[in-house]
Amino acid sequence: MNVATTLPGCDAPIAKEQRPVLRERGQREVFCGLTGIVWLHRKMQDAFFLVVGSRTCAHLLQSAAGVMIFAEPRFATAIMEERDLAGMLDTQDELDRVVDRLLSRRPDIKSLFLVGSCPSEVIKLDLAKAAQRLGAKHMPNVRILNYSGSGIETTFTQGEDACLAALVPEMPALAADAPQELLIVGALPDIVEDQFLRIFKQLGIDRVGCLPARNARDLPSVGANTRYLLAQPFLADTAMALEGRGAQRLDALFPFGAEGTTGWLKAAADAFGIDPDHFERVVAPGRERAKRAIAHSKGKLEGKRITFLPDSQLEVPLARFLATELDMTPVEVGTPYLHRAHCAQELDLIPPSARISEGQDVERQLDRVREDKPDLTVCGLGLANPLESEGLSTKWAIELVFSPIHGFDQAGDLAELFARPLRRRDVLEV
Ligand code: SF4
Helix, strand or coil, rough: EECHHHHHCCCCEECEECCCCCEEEECCCCHHHHHHHHHHHHHHCEEEEEEEEEEHHHHHHHHHHCCCCCCCCCEEEEEEEEHHHHCCHHHHHHHHHHHHHHHHHHHCCCCEEEEEEEHHHHCCCHHHHHHHHHHHHHCCEEEEEEEEECCCCCCCCCCHHHHHHHHHHHCCCCCCCCCEEECCCCCCCHHHHHHHHHHHHHHHHEEEECCCCCCCCHCCCECCCEEECCCCCCCCHHHHHHHHHEEEECCCCCHHHHHHHHHHHHHHHHCCCCHHHHHHHHHHHHHHHHHHHHHHHHHHHCCCCCCCCCCCCCHHHHHHHHHHHHHHEEEEEEECCCCCCCCCCHHHHHCCEEEEEEEEHHHHHHHHHHHHHHCEEEHHHHHHHHHHHHHEEEEEHHHHHHHHCCCCCHHHHHHHHHHHHHHHHHHCCC
């Protein structure tokens, strides 16, 4: 099929032969966007996430994030009771009281996110209006923003996308005559972010910002001289918002594995005019270290068949990593939402034999898994146990989101995350 069109959120027309994608719409088995608070609150050290939701939302957050015993909490749920839901109370007034109490007790909070949930969306509670009203009251001490983390969205990583997209209008403007700046987009563990910043510095790229920033005061600037690299494949809305402010995306592989990380760094090096020999000198040691680390898992993984059920939106770049660097065979690569432009280089490297699917219809997908009988299935928590009981090895997709997996120094651990379930099965079968 020849297509010449512009997809929503894409920065360039697509006019080439596209590989077929199986599109499915049906029952979904994924966490909601509130899950993102678990890693976002660790990353943004002076932010607070106030979910406006139900007891179910509070339970989800508490069980996913655990209880913080020694630190002041940085997330909470304003629980909507029956009287709120029935419209018997003015929920906006209630919310104002909760926020005022919170901010008077916690002067350390510099950004407050009001996070929408299924219940707040069902009763059409206008959190944008609340954020505006409360923001005006508490500025300049606290920036108050809102986004949706509800399960009505496609999958849980959209929570991060919505949060970062909400930050983009707050970013200061980069002057039109300012030198070109690089922006890394996507929440990375601090240790991984520091590794990348060190490499960019060695390359000679000094003006580098990160979205999200660790502190509210460090929110980077954005403008026509911003070149941004996506660190995660699930940031379509954030990318669109950045482009609305003039920033340009650097097309690249995602930084998973030795080759993915090299490609990601190279996209920035080329955009900033870095000499190729210098690039090679800086990057080669890390790349070789990553290749050696990956080799430890290769014996276990090469030739093995793998299926990804749609869950985190990391599926496409991870399937590429496993196919090109570990010689695995992707059977089906399912993803809740496929951004063709952001994943274009990844898709080109996934073997044509792999079935790419977008969206979810869980029963039909499980039928295909049973028929394909892959050696390993990457799926959500709720599907892993039933598949294991049928004799199939599984890997929890959410573990890949919570583990540091980007960059050269994490490439060996990333490969090992896939090798471990196969080793465990070997042990159980002895
Ligand atoms: S936002 Fe929706 S899906 Fe998520 S915990 Fe609350 S009620 Fe459940």
